[in-house]
Amino acid sequence: MNEQDFLASYNRRDFLSPLITVDAVLFTYHEEQLKVLLVKRAEHPEKGKWGLPGGFVDEVQDNCLEDTVLRKLKEKTGVIPPYIEQLCSVGNNQRDARGWSVTVCYTALIAHQVCEAHIDSVDSVIWCPINEIAQQSLAFDHHELITQARERLKQKSLYSIVPGFALPEVFTLPELQHVHEILIGKEIQKKSFRRRIEQADLLIDTGEKRAERGRPASLYRLKKASADYRFIRNLEF
Amino acid sequence: MNEQDFLASYNRRDFLSPLITVDAVLFTYHEEQLKVLLVKRAEHPEKGKWGLPGGFVDEVQDNCLEDTVLRKLKEKTGVIPPYIEQLCSVGNNQRDARGWSVTVCYTALIAHQVCEAHIDSVDSVIWCPINEIAQQSLAFDHHELITQARERLKQKSLYSIVPGFALPEVFTLPELQHVHEILIGKEIQKKSFRRRIEQADLLIDTGEKRAERGRPASLYRLKKASADYRFIRNLEF
DNA sequence: CAAATAGTGTCTGTAAGACAGTATTCC
DNA sequence: GGAATACTGTCTTACAGACACTATTTG
Numbered sequence: 001m002n003e004q005d006f007l008a009s010y011n012r013r014d015f016l017s018p019l020i021t022v023d024a025v026l027f028t029y030h031e032e033q034l035k036v037l038l039v040k041r042a043e044h045p046e047k048g049k050w051g052l053p054g055g056f057v058d059e060v061q062d063n064c065l066e067d068t069v070l071r072k073l074k075e076k077t078g079v080i081p082p083y084i085e086q087l088c089s090v091g092n093n094q095r096d097a098r099g100w101s102v103t104v105c106y107t108a109l110i111a112h113q114v115c116e117a118h119i120d121s122v123d124s125v126i127w128c129p130i131n132e133i134a135q136q137s138l139a140f141d142h143h144e145l146i147t148q149a150r151e152r153l154k155q156k157s158l159y160s161i162v163p164g165f166a167l168p169e170v171f172t173l174p175e176l177q178h179v180h181e182i183l184i185g186k187e188i189q190k191k192s193f194r195r196r197i198e199q200a201d202l203l204i205d206t207g208e209k210r211a212e213r214g215r216p217a218s219l220y221r222l223k224k225a226s227a228d229y230r231f232i233r234n235l236e237f
Numbered sequence: 238m239n240e241q242d243f244l245a246s247y248n249r250r251d252f253l254s255p256l257i258t259v260d261a262v263l264f265t266y267h268e269e270q271l272k273v274l275l276v277k278r279a280e281h282p283e284k285g286k287w288g289l290p291g292g293f294v295d296e297v298q299d300n301c302l303e304d305t306v307l308r309k310l311k312e313k314t315g316v317i318p319p320y321i322e323q324l325c326s327v328g329n330n331q332r333d334a335r336g337w338s339v340t341v342c343y344t345a346l347i348a349h350q351v352c353e354a355h356i357d358s359v360d361s362v363i364w365c366p367i368n369e370i371a372q373q374s375l376a377f378d379h380h381e382l383i384t385q386a387r388e389r390l391k392q393k394s395l396y397s398i399v400p401g402f403a404l405p406e407v408f409t410l411p412e413l414q415h416v417h418e419i420l421i422g423k424e425i426q427k428k429s430f431r432r433r434i435e436q437a438d439l440l441i442d443t444g445e446k447r448a449e450r451g452r453p454a455s456l457y458r459l460k461k462a463s464a465d466y467r468f469i470r471n472l473e474f
Numbered sequence: 475c476a477a478a479t480a481g482t483g484t485c486t487g488t489a490a491g492a493c494a495g496t497a498t499t500c501c
Numbered sequence: 502g503g504a505a506t507a508c509t510g511t512c513t514t515a516c517a518g519a520c521a522c523t524a525t526t527t528g
Contacts, residue, residue, distance in 0.1 A: 003281050003334075010281075010335055017254050018294055020328075020339055044240050044247075057255055057328070065328040069330075076512070089341045091294070092301040097240075098247055100296045102257055104326045104339070118436045151323045191509075192490050199489085214506025215498040233489060233516090234469045411480070427484075429517050434517085451479025452525040470489090470516060 018091060019101035022068045023054030023142070024082060025149035029166040029179050030112035035127035036146055039076055041139055042124065045097050050128070051139030052146070057094065070105045072137060076125050078118030081110040083165035083227055088151050095141045102139075107149040109165035130182075150183070157183040158234040161202055164222050170206055172217035173197070184237045192235070202226040255328060256338035259305045260291030260379070262386035264320060265364060266403040266416050267349035272364035273383055278314055278376055279361065288376030289363070291340065305442070306343045313362050315355030318347040320402035320464055324386050332378045337420055339375075344386040346402035365420075387420070394420040395471040398439055401459050409454035410434070421474045424444050429472070439463040 026037040038050040053076045054069065062068040071082055084106055091102030112127070119125050128136060133146055156162045157180040164176050177193045197203060202223055209216035263274040275287040290313045291306065299305040307317055321343055328339030349364070356362050365373060370383055393399045396419040401413050414430045434440060441461055446453035 003282070003284065011502095012253065012256060012336055013250065015256075015293075016249065016296070017257050018296070019249060019252075019256050020257055020403065044238070047240065055419055056252075057337065059253070059255070064341065065326065077296075086325055088323055089302065091341065093296065100294065102294075102302065102341070104328065104341075161240055171508085188494085189491055190493085190507085194508075195489075209498095211499060212506085213500070214501095215502080216509075217507055231489095232471045232473060233470075235458075235490080236469060319522055333508095426520085427480085428484095428519085431481075431517075446480095448526055449479085450527070451477080452481075452527095454480055468516095471480085472517075 007215075019096060019098055020220060021054055021101065022057055022072065023052040023103050023105045023145060024069050024073055024084070024106045024108050025052060025059075025087065025109065025146050026073060026077070026108045026110060027130075027149070027153065027162075027166050027181075028110050028112040028115075029175075032125065034130040034166070034179070034182050035112075036130055036133060036148075037119075038126050038128045038136070038138070040124035046139035049139040050126075050136055052105075052142045053125075054091075054105075065104050066106075071123070073108060076119075076122070077110065077115035078086055079110070079114050081108040081165075083110075083162060084108040087145070087152060090141060090145070103145075105145045105149070107152060109163070111166070111168045113168050125171065154183045154185075154237075158237060159231045160229060161197065161222070161226050164226065168222055170208070172219060172221045176220075180235075184235065186237065188235060196203055196231055196235075200229055200231065202229055239363045249398070250462075256333060256335055258293055258338065259302055259309065259341045259343070260287060260289040260340050260382060261310055261321075261343045261345050262324065262383050263308050263314070263345045263347060263350075264367075264386075264390065264403050265347050265349040266400075266412075266419075267364065269299060269368040271387075271403070271416070271419050271447065273367055273370060274313065275363050275373070275375070279363040283376035286376040287363075289342075289379045290362075291342075302341050303343075306341075306345075309382060310345060312350035313356075314347065315329075316347070316351050317332055317407055318345040319404075320347075321345040324382070327378060327382070340382075342382045344389060346400070348403070348405045350405050350466060353357055357408070391420045391422075391474075395474060396468045397466060398434065398437075398459070398463050401463065407445070407456045407458055409447060409456060413457075419474075421472065423474065425472060433468055433472075437466055437468065439466055 028035050038051045039049050041049050041051050052073050055072050057068045083191055087105045087107045089104045093100045095101055163179045166179055177188055181188055203220040204223055206219045206221055208219040210219055229231055265272050278284050278286050278288050286344055290309050292309050294305045324342045324344045325340045330337045332338055344383045400416045400420055403416055404412055413420040414425055418425055441460055443456045443458055445456040447456055
C-alpha cells in the first residue's frame, strides 16, 4: 500500500485517542497583588467549579494550539494578551473523569485595565488573588497548573522583565519592581533592579510622571524586545 | 443532569479529537560529537523516512505522557535515559497528513555506551551526528523539534551541567567541557568551567584517572542533584 | 628531551548586594 | 518643616574571562 492509499483509507474515528484540551494561566497585577483569571465551568464535568479558561481545539477555526488558547482567552477577557508562552502539557488517566486526557497549558500576562470592563460584565469570570487560590476548590488539576505557571514566572522574574506584561501599558519602575518582588517572594535592592533595566535598555521613558504619595515616579512603556531579553546574571533568591 | 449521568452517557468516540503523539529528541555524546537518535518509520505515513522515536499513548500501559515516551525510548534503545524533560507541544493541521495532530515532545540524554549493543542489533535505529541532521530528510516537523531541543540544551549548558547526562557514567572534566562547547558553539575558558563546577559541588571524584595522550584526567560521576542545579550566573555566548 | 593534554595562579572586569544619601512631591 | 516616596552614589563582593604558568603522562 502506498501513502496515498493509506491516507485515503485512514479514518481518525477508528482510533481511540486521549481527550485533548488547552488551558491558560492568565496573570495580571492589580491592587498590588498578582491575580489569576478563573472561569466558572458551565458544563460537565466539574460543572459549577472554578477553573482555568480553556477548552477544545476547533479544527475549523484554529490553525495551531496557540490559536485555540488565544481564542478562549479572547472569549473570556475580550482581548488578546500581549504575552503568552507555552508552559507544559499534562496527560494521564486520572485528571479527567472522562478518561485519558491531555492538556496543553499556557502562561499568559495581561494588563488588568484592558479587560476590566469586559470581565466585570461577565459574572462567570473573576480575577482571583494568587494568595487566595490555595483556598479555592478548582476543577481537574488546575491547582497544579497554576503552581507550575507561577514557579516559571518566578524564574523569569530573576532573569527577564517578562512580568512587566502583567502591568498597565504605562507603569512606574517601583511598580515593576513590586511585581518581581511578589513573584520572587523577597525584596530586591532597588539600585540593582534599576541598574539592570537601564543597562539592558528595555524601557521607553514616556516623559510623564505620576504621583500618589511622595515624589512622582517616571512612567515607562515596555519595548517590544523586552519579552525576549535575558540577563546573563540572575537576581538572587 | 448530574455529573454521574453525564459521565455515564459520555462517549469519547462521539467527538473528533486531534491525533496525539509523543516524540523524543534523544541526545548522546560519542566520538567527540553530539548525536541524535533517529528511527526508520516502519508504517505510513512517511513510511521509510527517518524520524524521532515516538508514537501513540497506550491507554492501558501508560499512566502519563512520560510513561509513553519512556516506553518508546526503551523499545528503541533497550534502556531508560537518566535525563528527560518535556520540551514543548506542537499542534496544527499541517504537520501530519492524517489531519489536526498534536505532539508532546521531550528532550532526553543518555550515555552512548549503555545502549550501544542494543542499537547496533536493530538496523532501523541510528545515532545521527547533529551536524548531519540538516542534510537528512526527516518525517513531519522533526527537524524543527530537533532544532528546538538543541536550542534548549544550549541554554541549559550556560547555567547547568545537564549536558553531562549525555556522557558515560564516568567521564573527565575536559569531556564535559567539550559537550558544553559543542552546544554553545564556542570555546569556554577551562578555568571558568572548572571553578563553577567545583564551587557547585556537582561531581563525585572517582579517584581514578584515564589517559589517552598527555596527562591523565581525573574521572568523575554526576551527583543526583546535578540535574536540577542552576548557576546564578551564566556563561557568556 | 618534546609533544600533548590536564590542571592552577592570578589579574582584570563586570554587575549584583548593601545601604546611606539626595530629590521631589503633599500636607 | 515632616512624611512619604523616588531615585542616586559608592563601596563591597562574587564570579566569569583571559592567559600564562605548572604538572603528568607517552614516546
